[in-house]
Each structure stands twice: as structure tokens, then as C-alpha cells.
Amino acid sequence: MALIVHKYGGTSMGSPERIRNVAKRVAKWARAGHQMVVVPSAMSGETNRLLGLAKEVSPAVQTPAVLRELDMIACTGEQVSVGLLALALQAEGMEAISYNGWQVPIKTDQAYTKARIESIDDARVRADLAAGRVVVITGFQGIDGDGNVTTLGRGGSDTSAVAVAAAMKAAECLIYTDVDGVYTTDPRVVPEARRLHTVSFEEMLEMASLGSKVLQIRSVEFAGKYRVPMRVLSSFTPWDIAIEEEAKSGTLITFEEDEKMEQAVVSGIAFNRDEAKITVMGVPDKPGIAYSILGKVADANIDVDVIIQNVSHDGRTDFSFTVHRNDYQRTVDLLNKDVVPALGAKEVLGDTKICKVSIVGIGMRSHAGVASTMFRALSEEGINIQMITTSEIKTSVVIDEKYMELAVRALHKAFDLDQPNT
Amino acid sequence: MALIVHKYGGTSMGSPERIRNVAKRVAKWARAGHQMVVVPSAMSGETNRLLGLAKEVSPAVQTPAVLRELDMIACTGEQVSVGLLALALQAEGMEAISYNGWQVPIKTDQAYTKARIESIDDARVRADLAAGRVVVITGFQGIDGDGNVTTLGRGGSDTSAVAVAAAMKAAECLIYTDVDGVYTTDPRVVPEARRLHTVSFEEMLEMASLGSKVLQIRSVEFAGKYRVPMRVLSSFTPWDIAIEEEAKSGTLITFEEDEKMEQAVVSGIAFNRDEAKITVMGVPDKPGIAYSILGKVADANIDVDVIIQNVSHDGRTDFSFTVHRNDYQRTVDLLNKDVVPALGAKEVLGDTKICKVSIVGIGMRSHAGVASTMFRALSEEGINIQMITTSEIKTSVVIDEKYMELAVRALHKAFDLDQPNT
Structure with a gap:
């Protein structure tokens, strides 16, 4: 009992x-x-x-x-x-x-x-x-x-x-x-998606935060x-x-x-198209830019997800990040009004036609080369990666929205997720 | 304030x-x-x-x-x-x-x-x-x-x-x-019904209990x-x-x-057709009949309203009361099963086509002859009274349902309720 x-x-x-x-x-x-x-x-x-x-x-x-x-x-x-x-x-x-x-x-x-x-x-x-x-x-x-x-x-x-x-x-x-459970990815996108018999709580955490509902x-x-x-x-x-x-x-x-010893390196593919990308171009590359830009965004109660700062050229750099699509216009307006003039930046570019695709797996901790398998699979499909972000147990890429399904299917196959092994 | x-x-x-x-x-x-x-x-x-x-x-x-x-x-x-x-x-x-x-x-x-x-x-x-x-x-x-x-x-x-x-x-x-207030009676029945500017709480109590909703x-x-x-x-x-x-x-x-000094003797006419009449015929007239009958009814959680015990003839009497129409069949069944045989009564008669019409007025306390005005008005319309029950500030009669509107209109007129005086 x-x-x-x-x-x-x-x-x-x-x-x-x-x-x-x-x-x-x-x-x-x-x-x-x-x-x-x-x-x-x-x-x-x-x-x-x-x-x-x-x-x-x-x-x-x-x-x-x-x-x-x-x-x-x-x-x-x-x-x-x-x-x-x-x-x-x-x-x-x-x-x-x-x-x-x-x-x-x-x-x-x-x-x-x-x-x-x-x-x-x-x-x-x-x-x-x-x-x-x-x-x-x-x-x-x-x-x-x-x-x-x-x-x-x-x-x-x-x-x-x-x-x-x-x-x-x-x-x-x-x-x-x-x-009826948690799947390797959304079965509506990949019909071969399999139900996982077990998933670690850390993987579940990543999948939930990455858009698995x-x-x-x-x-x-x-x-x-x-x-x-x-x-x-x-x-x-x-x-x-x-x-x-x-x-x-x-x-x-x-x-x-x-319990996860026999587990695959990657457990699932998560994705979402709720985000939009924003790039502040030509920012002077000096200490404190990230805060000067994102501090204003945070003050407006806007959550930022992926953040990338490019290598600088001639003392200037480009600073990119993603926000929820609902916050996109508000963020762009705020940057144009408060940030671009104050920093002497060049301009703000935006793209709402992006998606984020992520591989999640607790095995990534101990297996090298997982990210490169991901990049190769996307490259073989001719999909250009716009942003990359990684954590201990997931790697996410931002790509053109129109390639989302293709990318998810390619990754599902590349990591053998259609093969029963749990 | x-x-x-x-x-x-x-x-x-x-x-x-x-x-x-x-x-x-x-x-x-x-x-x-x-x-x-x-x-x-x-x-x-x-x-x-x-x-x-x-x-x-x-x-x-x-x-x-x-x-x-x-x-x-x-x-x-x-x-x-x-x-x-x-x-x-x-x-x-x-x-x-x-x-x-x-x-x-x-x-x-x-x-x-x-x-x-x-x-x-x-x-x-x-x-x-x-x-x-x-x-x-x-x-x-x-x-x-x-x-x-x-x-x-x-x-x-x-x-x-x-x-x-x-x-x-x-x-x-x-x-x-x-x-927009409390009326002398329901304006849908008597178009001349007037809104009362004041009503005593005791009258309101009677009207509420008599069916004014x-x-x-x-x-x-x-x-x-x-x-x-x-x-x-x-x-x-x-x-x-x-x-x-x-x-x-x-x-x-x-x-x-x-505040009520100038008030009419009767303030309003209440009525409802939610009740049914039940009569247990030929009950032996000995102490405790009311309890033998109504005790069983109360045990079944049925509320009784008007209660009348007739004068006895040859040691037997008829005992009548009203219940809510929803409880009518249950009450009749219960009487036939438990009460009639136990008491040696003759039979149970019922009538669901009745209504109760009441005159309510705090002035009735100090004015004689109010009830007789009521009975005369009904008699002039040829309406037969089946049961009568009185309290300090109201008199109710049970009559054939089909005369309800006629009785209410006759009483409204008999007590001058269409004349403004409050």
C-alpha cells in the first residue's frame, strides 16, 4: 500500500x-x-x-x-x-x-x-x-x-x-x-518519434523549457x-x-x-517558433555593452533567451539575442529609442522568421562530438545556423523558421531516435 | 457619511x-x-x-x-x-x-x-x-x-x-x-397593484412566506x-x-x-399555487391523531402548511392539511401505507388543483371585521372557501385554483389597495 x-x-x-x-x-x-x-x-x-x-x-x-x-x-x-x-x-x-x-x-x-x-x-x-x-x-x-x-x-x-x-x-x-508520455520529439513533425520509457529529470527540465508542452x-x-x-x-x-x-x-x-546507463546520448529533439531574433549592429566593443543593452530590456520585463556577442572588428561588434515574438516590437522600439543613440550603435536588425531547435540528452555530459554530429546533420540538409547556444545537456541552434521540420527530422534520424533502445 | x-x-x-x-x-x-x-x-x-x-x-x-x-x-x-x-x-x-x-x-x-x-x-x-x-x-x-x-x-x-x-x-x-419594490399584489394579476413606499417587517415576513418572491x-x-x-x-x-x-x-x-399609523389595515394580497391539499377521512377522534398523522409526514422531511381538523361526527373526524405539490404523491403514498391502516382511517383524498390566497396587514391586529370583509368579497364572486387559517396579521384561504386571479382582484379592490394612501 x-x-x-x-x-x-x-x-x-x-x-x-x-x-x-x-x-x-x-x-x-x-x-x-x-x-x-x-x-x-x-x-x-x-x-x-x-x-x-x-x-x-x-x-x-x-x-x-x-x-x-x-x-x-x-x-x-x-x-x-x-x-x-x-x-x-x-x-x-x-x-x-x-x-x-x-x-x-x-x-x-x-x-x-x-x-x-x-x-x-x-x-x-x-x-x-x-x-x-x-x-x-x-x-x-x-x-x-x-x-x-x-x-x-x-x-x-x-x-x-x-x-x-x-x-x-x-x-x-x-x-x-x-x-501517452514524453516523446523523442513531436510526433506531428516526425512520425517515427518514439515514446521514452524513462527520461531524466534534467532532460525533462530542458525539454520543458525548450518548448515541449x-x-x-x-x-x-x-x-x-x-x-x-x-x-x-x-x-x-x-x-x-x-x-x-x-x-x-x-x-x-x-x-x-x-538507470540511464543504456540510454542514448541524445534523448529528444525540442523546438519552438515562439522567438524572434534581434541584432544591435555596430556596438562599440567595450566593457559593459551586454549590460547596457540587456539591462534596458530586463527593466521592461522582457525575457531574453539565446544571447550571442560576435567577435569585434575595428573596435565594433554586433550583439544578438532572442526574445518571445510577442515582445519583439516592444524590444525593437525600446532599443531604437534608448539604446542605439546612447551607445552610438549603428542600427537594430530583427527577424521574426526564426526557430530554435535543440538536442537534449544527459549523455552529452560524457560524450564528445555530439554537437558536431548535430552541425553535420544540419549542414548536409543545407540549413544555415544563425546562432548556437549550449548547456551541459543540450545544444540549441537558431535557424530559419522554414527549415524547422526538416531540421527536426534530420536530427531525429542522425541520433537514431527512431530506434528503440530504452 | x-x-x-x-x-x-x-x-x-x-x-x-x-x-x-x-x-x-x-x-x-x-x-x-x-x-x-x-x-x-x-x-x-x-x-x-x-x-x-x-x-x-x-x-x-x-x-x-x-x-x-x-x-x-x-x-x-x-x-x-x-x-x-x-x-x-x-x-x-x-x-x-x-x-x-x-x-x-x-x-x-x-x-x-x-x-x-x-x-x-x-x-x-x-x-x-x-x-x-x-x-x-x-x-x-x-x-x-x-x-x-x-x-x-x-x-x-x-x-x-x-x-x-x-x-x-x-x-x-x-x-x-x-x-422596483414590494407591491400590494403581483401586478401581472392585478394591473392596479401599487408599489408600497413602506411595509412593516412583519408584513414582509408574511408576504415572503406566502409566496411573494x-x-x-x-x-x-x-x-x-x-x-x-x-x-x-x-x-x-x-x-x-x-x-x-x-x-x-x-x-x-x-x-x-x-410610521404605519396612516397605513391601510391590509397592506397586500399574497398568493401561491405551489400547494396541494390532502384529507385523511374517517379518523377516530381521539387524543394524538394530529401527531399520528403529521409525525409520520414530518419524519419524511415534508413540510406541512395549513392544517385543519374538522368537528367530529360519531367519534370520527376528517383531518386536512396542505403540502408542497412536489411532495404530494410521496405524502399520499406514505399515508396510505403507514397511517390509514394503523389508525383505522377510512381513506385519503387529495386535490392538487388548489391555491392559497392571503391578506396581510399589520393593521389587522387592531381592526375587527377584516376577515369577514375578505369572506364577503369572495362570497360575492361565488368562490367557495375550502380551508381557512389565520395569524395575528394575515388571513389565508384555500380555494379552487381556477378562481385564484379572480379572488386576488376582488380582494385587492375590497381593501382599496388600488387607492394611494401610503
């Missing part, structure tokens, strides 16, 4: 019928003798509906007072979900009880709409589990030190589930979603910090499949390097 | 545009120097939508555990409303903050779906008012001693508003609704107990009418008998 946390996404909770199916699956686990805590998201579409209402009422600037009310409104979707799931579990003959974040409580800081969990008191939940109840806890929600409702940001229910699993030292946190990145950070075994699996398998089979399905996110 | 509580019904909160209008009206009051607490209902249709989802998920028996989850689900409609209204107020340039019942807190007993308020701590709300904020508090919601969410039952937001007004000793509690009866009880001045008025007057005019509109519910 183990303590297990299940998390169900909005699609899995998308209708009364699907909620009844979730209840049947949870009941199966409970009847097998497990203590069950379930963290459901809001029904799909609900959070957007609520925030849409808010926008209709008030297209206001986002002051803390406004953000506080947005959280008050948005978090009701999860409250409805926990109530409905508890009802469905009761209809299955289980004892079940639902809690909001504030009832547990799940305490957070006061950063409305993107709060961070500070502590979880599990006494009440443990008492329910001991009394034989299934406990259903809202994802996404928390409460700050002053008793205000907070939310953890989009996808925050993943983080809630992992945080609850960490606080309660759960044996495993199962993230049920509308895909399976998990909220903070949930992976949380899982890593507290070493919570976490599995991504499908909520669309029949609810009554054998529990042993279900417990081995999907993708397990591991923390043990040993 | 006074502390004023506004309550807005679901229709008044029915769309983003209407919510913006509510915000404009509240802002007008705040700018006139009043401290404002606002209690909105859920957007119209929302509570039904939520309970409909619950029913789809689980058509289960209503155990306390089920009712707890229904409250968890249903109360989210009010949470959305307070958030939206606070946003709309902020967009009007006001400082505004919203609270759930548990955040105030509004403490209740544990009777899920029909909880009663036990106490309200106003410290947090007072601090916000002192800081110049408009405070928006959920109607309908509370929290029990164990930290569970409760609701006060349908129409409970009226009670929330009056309870908050009582706890904070507000100068007045204004109930904004989709009618303007206010939840418990809110009137609360107002009476704590002597909260309460006004029913329309939320569909233009929001920018002069505040002095608005403050005198609608119907004031008063507690001072003096």
Missing part, C-alpha cells in the same frame, strides 16, 4: 462523462489498496472563459489589485472540478472529500497569477487518508500569508500535484494527460528538488486496464543516473 | 455590461462619501449551470458528504461575481477588494446547502473601509467551524447582505433587484431580529440618477409601528 498522487489535466476533466471515467480510474487504484490524493485541473476551456469575462468587465492595467481579482475569478474553475470529482467518486461508492488550496492549506507568496508554493500542511489530508477517504485537492490554487487567494500560473496544476506529492512523500506522482517547467523543477518520482501517462487508456500495466505505462521521470 | 450595504441579484449581475453598471452605481454612492459594502449574487443562470453539472456527474442520494460537495461547487458562482465586480469598480477608478465568505469570515453551522449564519467577524472589512476601499463580499457563502465551505440556500445572498449589514451596524441595506424569508427574519433598515429597489433605473432620489425609491421595510 502506497500513497499515490494522480493529476488530471483539463481535457481529462472536460465533461461529466470524462469526470466519471477519472473517478473510476482513481477508485480502481484506491481499491487496490493505495492511499489516493487527486489533483484535477479546471474543465478544459473554463479558465479561458473566466478570464474572458474578466477582460470584458475590465480591460484594465494589471496592478496587484487587479491581479488579485483575476486570481479570485480564475481559481473557481479548479474548485468546481474538485467538487465534481469528489461527487463522481462518491457515486462510485468511495468516500471522497474535496479541498481548495486554502483549506489544505497550500501556502504561497503573494505574486498573484504566478505565485510560488512556500509550504504545504498535510495534517488534514493525512487524517482523511487515514479515515479511508480519497482526497481531491484543487490544482493551480494557493493562499498567501494574508489569506488572499493566489494562483500558480498556467499549467500550475502540475506543480500543485508535484508539490503535494513532495510534501506527503508520495511513492509516485502520476500526471494523466492527453498524450507536456509539463509545466516548475513542476519538473519541484520534482527534481524533492526527488518526487513522476510519471506522464494518458488518461485516455480504458480506465479498467490492469493496474500493473497502467503503472508501467507512459514515461517515468527519473533521478538515478544508473 | 454612512456605512451602506448594497445587494445585487443575479439578473443585475447578468452580463459584463450589467456588472459595469453596478460598479458605476456603487461608485456614485462611494463618491458621495458613503462607506460601501457590496454583496452580489452569482450571474443569473450560473448556479443552475453548476448544479446541473453536479447532477450529470452524480445523481446520487443527498448524503452530507454529497451536500458538502454541492456547496463547494455552487458557491463558485458568487466568487466569480465578487471578482468581476471588484475589477469593474477598479476600472471605475475605485479601490476595491473582494472576499469570499471564508475570508471575512462569515461563520455558519454545518447544514450544507441551507446553512445558518452564526457570526460575522467584521475586522478585516472595517480595515478596508477605513483605508478607503469598497468591499465586495460573496453572498450565499459561509464557512463552518471545521473550515468547510457552506451555502445558505437559494436566495441566500439576501440573507448574507442583511447579516453583514447587521454585523456592521450599517445605516441601511439596499436590496437591488429586477422589480421578492426577498428570501430568512433575510427578512434577520432584518427583523437585528432591526436592519432594508430597502428593496430596482437595479434597472439609470445608474446616474440623483442619489437623493434613489435613496427614497423602492420599498422601505420598517420596524417602527408609528
Whole structure:
């Protein structure tokens, strides 16, 4: 008998019928003798509906007072979900009880709409589990030190589930979603993409940050910090499949390097086309340019991803970086207004038609030549690399957007990711 | 400068545009120097939508555990409303903050779906008012001693508003609704029906219990107990009418008998066709029959309204009472099964085609002959009276349903209710 946390996404909770199916699956686990805590998201579409209402009422600037009310409104979707799931579990003959974040409580800081969990008191939940109840806890929600409702940001229910699993030292946190695991890359781009049976949490972290949308990145950070075994699996398998089979399905996110000995050097290919490239040309090459440029960008609350400073010629250099496409115009305007004149730079060039493609693999730590295999594969396809950035376990390149699919397929093949070996 | 509580019904909160209008009206009051607490209902249709989802998920028996989850689900409609209204107020340039019942807190007993308020701590709300904020508090919601969410039952937001007004000793509690006050009777039945400028709380109590749907009866009880001045008025007057005019509109519910000196003997005619009549024929006339019959009915959680025991003949009598039409068949079945054989009664007769018509007036206390005026008016229309029941300030008759409108019109005229005199 183990303590297990299940998390169900909005699609899995998308209708009364699907909620009844979730209840049947949870009941199966409970009847097998497990203590069950379930963290459901809001029904799909609900959070957007609520925030849409808010926008209709008030297209206001986002002051803390406004953000506080947005959280008050948005978090009701999860409250409805926990109530409905508890009802469905009761209809299955289980004892079940639902809690909001504030009832547990799940305490957070006061950063409305993107709060961070500070502590979880599990006494009440443990008492329910001991009394034989299934406990259903809202994802996404928390409460700050002053008793205000907070939310953890989009996808925050993943983080809630992992945080609850960490606080309660759960044996495993199962993230049920509308895909059946983590793939070597997006199967819509590469039909040969394979599901990984295991992936290291560091690889998962890179993949999440690089655009793979399976998990909220903070949930992976949380899982890593507290070493919570976490599995991504499908909520669309029949609810009554054998529990042993279900417990081995999907993708397990591991923390043990040993388990990865037989693992390929590269585990997956991530990509996104959410970014735009900006180059400040002809910047005087002297100490402090990076700060003079990026300091202004950071002050405007714009996140910068890849950063490249070219070799200088005649005391001048070019400075390139990428930002989210939504921030592109704002960044260019800001540079032209505040940075170019102040630095005496030549001009600002921009390109929104780029993409970033990354190879991720914990094996890269100990294998030389991985990056060069990547560069060769892209070169053989005639794809020009505009920017390169590397970390211990990933290498990313920025290329012309139109080559994205071609690059992903070429890399998937170059690293033999279509060959089963995990 | 006074502390004023506004309550807005679901229709008044029915769309983003209407919510913006509510915000404009509240802002007008705040700018006139009043401290404002606002209690909105859920957007119209929302509570039904939520309970409909619950029913789809689980058509289960209503155990306390089920009712707890229904409250968890249903109360989210009010949470959305307070958030939206606070946003709309902020967009009007006001400082505004919203609270759930548990955040105030509004403490209740544990009777899920029909909880009663036990106490309200106003410290947090007072601090916000002192800081110049408009405070928006959920109607309908509370929290029990164990930290569970409760609701006060349908129409409970009226009670929330009056309870908050009582706890904070507000100068007045204004109930904004989709009618512009309390009428001598339903204008759809009697076009000459007049709006009352004032009505005593006892009359309002009778009218509410007799089927006038303007206010939840418990809110009137609360107002009476704590002597909260309460006004029913329309939320569909233009929001920018002069505040002095608005403050005198609608119907004031008063507690001072003096103010009523000039008042008519009868203030209004109430009616409903929600009831059905049941008669147990040929009951042995011995002590304890009422209990033998109604005890069983009460055990089945069926509310009984009018009760009549006829004069006995030859040691046997007939015992009649009315129940809600929804409970009619269940009551008849129960009597046939458990009561008729046990008592040796003759049979059970029933009639669902009845209605109850009542005259209400605080002046009835000190005026003789009011009931006989009523009976004469009905007799002149050839309407047969089946049952009569009286209290200090009302007289009700049960008659054939088909005569309902005729009876209401005849009584409205007989008591000169179409003549302005308040």
C-alpha cells in the first residue's frame, strides 16, 4: 500500500462523462489498496472563459489589485472540478472529500497569477487518508500569508500535484494527460518519434523549457528538488486496464543516473517558433555593452533567451539575442529609442522568421562530438545556423523558421531516435 | 457619511455590461462619501449551470458528504461575481477588494446547502473601509467551524447582505433587484397593484412566506431580529440618477409601528399555487391523531402548511392539511401505507388543483371585521372557501385554483389597495 498522487489535466476533466471515467480510474487504484490524493485541473476551456469575462468587465492595467481579482475569478474553475470529482467518486461508492488550496492549506507568496508554493500542511489530508477517504485537492490554487487567494500560473496544476506529492512523500506522482508520455520529439513533425520509457529529470527540465508542452517547467523543477518520482501517462487508456500495466505505462521521470546507463546520448529533439531574433549592429566593443543593452530590456520585463556577442572588428561588434515574438516590437522600439543613440550603435536588425531547435540528452555530459554530429546533420540538409547556444545537456541552434521540420527530422534520424533502445 | 450595504441579484449581475453598471452605481454612492459594502449574487443562470453539472456527474442520494460537495461547487458562482465586480469598480477608478465568505469570515453551522449564519467577524472589512476601499463580499457563502465551505440556500445572498449589514451596524441595506419594490399584489394579476413606499417587517415576513418572491424569508427574519433598515429597489433605473432620489425609491421595510399609523389595515394580497391539499377521512377522534398523522409526514422531511381538523361526527373526524405539490404523491403514498391502516382511517383524498390566497396587514391586529370583509368579497364572486387559517396579521384561504386571479382582484379592490394612501 502506497500513497499515490494522480493529476488530471483539463481535457481529462472536460465533461461529466470524462469526470466519471477519472473517478473510476482513481477508485480502481484506491481499491487496490493505495492511499489516493487527486489533483484535477479546471474543465478544459473554463479558465479561458473566466478570464474572458474578466477582460470584458475590465480591460484594465494589471496592478496587484487587479491581479488579485483575476486570481479570485480564475481559481473557481479548479474548485468546481474538485467538487465534481469528489461527487463522481462518491457515486462510485468511495468516500471522497474535496479541498481548495486554502483549506489544505497550500501556502504561497503573494505574486498573484504566478505565485510560488512556500509550504504545504498535510495534517488534514493525512487524517482523511487515514479515515479511508480519497482526497481531491484543487490544482493551480494557493493562499498567501494574508489569506488572499493566489494562483500558480498556467499549467500550475502540475506543480500543485508535484508539490503535494513532495510534501506527503508520495511513492509516485502520476500526471494523466492527453498524450501517452514524453516523446523523442513531436510526433506531428516526425512520425517515427518514439515514446521514452524513462527520461531524466534534467532532460525533462530542458525539454520543458525548450518548448515541449507536456509539463509545466516548475513542476519538473519541484520534482527534481524533492526527488518526487513522476510519471506522464494518458488518461485516455480504458480506465479498467490492469493496474500493473497502467503503472508501467507512459514515461517515468527519473533521478538515478544508473538507470540511464543504456540510454542514448541524445534523448529528444525540442523546438519552438515562439522567438524572434534581434541584432544591435555596430556596438562599440567595450566593457559593459551586454549590460547596457540587456539591462534596458530586463527593466521592461522582457525575457531574453539565446544571447550571442560576435567577435569585434575595428573596435565594433554586433550583439544578438532572442526574445518571445510577442515582445519583439516592444524590444525593437525600446532599443531604437534608448539604446542605439546612447551607445552610438549603428542600427537594430530583427527577424521574426526564426526557430530554435535543440538536442537534449544527459549523455552529452560524457560524450564528445555530439554537437558536431548535430552541425553535420544540419549542414548536409543545407540549413544555415544563425546562432548556437549550449548547456551541459543540450545544444540549441537558431535557424530559419522554414527549415524547422526538416531540421527536426534530420536530427531525429542522425541520433537514431527512431530506434528503440530504452 | 454612512456605512451602506448594497445587494445585487443575479439578473443585475447578468452580463459584463450589467456588472459595469453596478460598479458605476456603487461608485456614485462611494463618491458621495458613503462607506460601501457590496454583496452580489452569482450571474443569473450560473448556479443552475453548476448544479446541473453536479447532477450529470452524480445523481446520487443527498448524503452530507454529497451536500458538502454541492456547496463547494455552487458557491463558485458568487466568487466569480465578487471578482468581476471588484475589477469593474477598479476600472471605475475605485479601490476595491473582494472576499469570499471564508475570508471575512462569515461563520455558519454545518447544514450544507441551507446553512445558518452564526457570526460575522467584521475586522478585516472595517480595515478596508477605513483605508478607503469598497468591499465586495460573496453572498450565499459561509464557512463552518471545521473550515468547510457552506451555502445558505437559494436566495441566500439576501440573507448574507442583511447579516453583514447587521454585523456592521450599517445605516441601511439596499436590496437591488429586477422589480422596483414590494407591491400590494403581483401586478401581472392585478394591473392596479401599487408599489408600497413602506411595509412593516412583519408584513414582509408574511408576504415572503406566502409566496411573494421578492426577498428570501430568512433575510427578512434577520432584518427583523437585528432591526436592519432594508430597502428593496430596482437595479434597472439609470445608474446616474440623483442619489437623493434613489435613496427614497423602492420599498422601505420598517420596524417602527408609528410610521404605519396612516397605513391601510391590509397592506397586500399574497398568493401561491405551489400547494396541494390532502384529507385523511374517517379518523377516530381521539387524543394524538394530529401527531399520528403529521409525525409520520414530518419524519419524511415534508413540510406541512395549513392544517385543519374538522368537528367530529360519531367519534370520527376528517383531518386536512396542505403540502408542497412536489411532495404530494410521496405524502399520499406514505399515508396510505403507514397511517390509514394503523389508525383505522377510512381513506385519503387529495386535490392538487388548489391555491392559497392571503391578506396581510399589520393593521389587522387592531381592526375587527377584516376577515369577514375578505369572506364577503369572495362570497360575492361565488368562490367557495375550502380551508381557512389565520395569524395575528394575515388571513389565508384555500380555494379552487381556477378562481385564484379572480379572488386576488376582488380582494385587492375590497381593501382599496388600488387607492394611494401610503
